[in-house]
Structure formats: structure tokens, C-alpha cells
Amino acid sequence: MIHWLKPPKSSTIAEYVECYWMIEKTSEFDSNNSPKLNPDPSAHLILSPSYQTYSFDIEGNIIKGHGCHWIYPHHKTFQLDHSKPFIHVGIKFRVGALYSIELHNYSHPTLDRVEEVTPDIILGVDDISWLIELAKNDPEQCCNQLDDLLFPWIKKSKQDRHSELVRKSLQLLDTATISELGDKLFCSQRTLERSFSRVTGFSLKQCQSMNKLEAMLEYLYLRNSNDINWVEVALMFGFSDQPHLIRYLKSQLGLTPGSYVKERGLTIDVYGGISSL
Missing domain, CATH: 1.10.10 (Arc Repressor Mutant, subunit A)
Structure with a gap:
């Protein structure tokens, strides 16, 4: 498994893009086949080979496609199908960035959706195979190229x-x-x-809650099960008590704290966040 995450090189691009990232799973790599994407107020543009399929389970609604696709901001947990080898190069946009960029001329953001897209619409190129190879072999140069490809699109952005x-x-x-x-x-x-x-x-409140969830799961992910004191965690992240934390985790992830400890590798955001693969 190869996994890297880097900020844009250009300060202009960095106003709208939080980071670039890449993950790859080969046939030899044994990993969790059904990781989840936590609720996320950011949009991600996923660059993938045109032949490569994807599948998202959004509360029982299965969305399938192939090649490049948008993952729009979402307050629901998405379950992924990582049972087959794949490679993704991702662009994580800052919260609200798509509002300022001339995209689809929408006046209200699309939420909880995955949408197939051709790369020429955003990057101005039909073939991205060279970019994916560059991501595998030279991440720094890949980031430079992504900056250059995004610039003509992002320069059209408007603030109001x-x-x-x-x-x-x-x-x-x-x-x-x-x-x-x-x-x-x-x-x-x-x-x-x-x-x-x-x-x-x-x-x-929704955005603040998602930020809190991300910070808390990162904190828990980096600690051994025996080192986690749930009362302390509840107070640290602004919950009135442990029962309040339990209700929150169940509503966001469908898991109690005890279940989360066993399955936390399945619930960490693997796209532009901590890799659980």
C-alpha cells in the first residue's frame, strides 16, 4: 500500500485545495475490504483509471461507476468496496470551495452524492494515466502538475x-x-x-460536529485500546458525560465506544485523512 498526502505548492491553489493524496492497493496487499468514509464537509475529486470501478454504499443505496468521480460533502457515512486492487489520486477541496469556483453554476451545494466525471472538464486533459504514474513515482512533481492543471479552472473563482x-x-x-x-x-x-x-x-452546528468527530477519531486511532479512558475522552471533546458521547458515536457511526475500539480501522477516513489500510 502506497499512501501520501501533500499540500498544494501554489498559494493560489491552496486557497481552495486543502491537500492532494494518493492510495494504492495491489493484489498482494491484504487489508480491510470495506472501510468507511466519515462525514466530511469537504468535496473530493477522485482521479482513477477509466477502467477502474468504484462502489459506495450510502445507507443501503449502492452507487457504482468507473473512472474519475466526485465525492461531494456528506453528513452520512459512506462504506467503500476495496475488495479489488485500485489506485486513487485525490484532490481534497476546502470547505465551501466549490461555491466560489464556477462549477455547474449551482447556487446550493450538492450533498451526500458520488458523481462520475470526465477529467477534461476539470483538468483539461482526457488521459490521466501519466499523472497517476507520476503520483506513484514522484509525488512532489505530481503536486506541481496538479497545481498547473487546476489553475485555469480555479482562476475563474469568485468570492462574494x-x-x-x-x-x-x-x-x-x-x-x-x-x-x-x-x-x-x-x-x-x-x-x-x-x-x-x-x-x-x-x-x-453540523460542520462543527464533523470537525469534532474527525479530531476525536484521530485521537483514538493513535492510542492503544487499554490507554483509552472514555470519561476523559468525553470531557476532552466537549461532551457532558460518557452517555452523551455514546449517543453521539451511535448517531454518527452506528457504533458504541466499545464497538468502535474493535472496528476503528474500519471507520477512519482513508481519503485525505488517516489511512486505515
Whole structure:
């Protein structure tokens, strides 16, 4: 398994793209065949060979396709089919970035969807086999090429008052309460919530909850089972008590803390996050 994650080289691209990443599974590699993507407010563009198939199970709704595809922001957990060898090069966009980029001319983000796409629409090239080979052999040069390919598309981006307000709120979301954000940004709570929903598709509370979940699962993933004190974890991540944490995990992942310890390798975000493969 090859897995790397790197930020864009260009500061212009970095305003809209959080990172590039690559994972590959070969026939010799034994790994979890059904990992899950946690709820994520970011969109990912997945670059894959045209012959390569993909399958997502979204609460019993199976979405299948082949080649390159979008994974749009989602508040549901996606289960993947990694039973066959594959390779993906991914572009993880910043929260709300697609609102500012001239894409499909939509006024409200698409959520909880996977959509097949041809690479020429975004990158201006039909054949990406050379880019995938470059990702395998020279990640730094691959990032340079992705910057160059994305630039003509991203330079068309436009900021408006809604996207500017959301950008500022995202910088404060993990350090301030939602009720404080309006005062800090000199606007009403209603104005802030409406702009946030318009740009991201989520409420402030939903996005804050997803950020908390990602931070907590990363914390747990890096610790041995015997070292996890669930009472301490609950307090550390802002839950009133352990039962509150249990209810939260069950609602987000369908797992209790005990079940999560056994299956945590199955629930870590493997696209643009921590690899569980």
C-alpha cells in the first residue's frame, strides 16, 4: 500500500485545495475490504483509471461507476468496496470551495452524492494515466502538475459576501461557540447561518460536529485500546458525560465506544485523512 498526502505548492491553489493524496492497493496487499468514509464537509475529486470501478454504499443505496468521480460533502457515512486492487489520486477541496469556483453554476451545494466525471472538464486533459504514474513515482512533481492543471479552472473563482463570511467563520469555528460567532464577525446569527448553509450546504452546528468527530477519531486511532479512558475522552471533546458521547458515536457511526475500539480501522477516513489500510 502506497499512501501520501501533500499540500498544494501554489498559494493560489491552496486557497481552495486543502491537500492532494494518493492510495494504492495491489493484489498482494491484504487489508480491510470495506472501510468507511466519515462525514466530511469537504468535496473530493477522485482521479482513477477509466477502467477502474468504484462502489459506495450510502445507507443501503449502492452507487457504482468507473473512472474519475466526485465525492461531494456528506453528513452520512459512506462504506467503500476495496475488495479489488485500485489506485486513487485525490484532490481534497476546502470547505465551501466549490461555491466560489464556477462549477455547474449551482447556487446550493450538492450533498451526500458520488458523481462520475470526465477529467477534461476539470483538468483539461482526457488521459490521466501519466499523472497517476507520476503520483506513484514522484509525488512532489505530481503536486506541481496538479497545481498547473487546476489553475485555469480555479482562476475563474469568485468570492462574494457569503463566501467571505463563511471563510472567516471557519477560522473561528473550532475555538468559539456558535453563539459567539455572530458578534465576532459583526453580523446577526441568522445572517451567518444563512450564508453558511448557502455556501456549504451544512449548518454551523453540523460542520462543527464533523470537525469534532474527525479530531476525536484521530485521537483514538493513535492510542492503544487499554490507554483509552472514555470519561476523559468525553470531557476532552466537549461532551457532558460518557452517555452523551455514546449517543453521539451511535448517531454518527452506528457504533458504541466499545464497538468502535474493535472496528476503528474500519471507520477512519482513508481519503485525505488517516489511512486505515
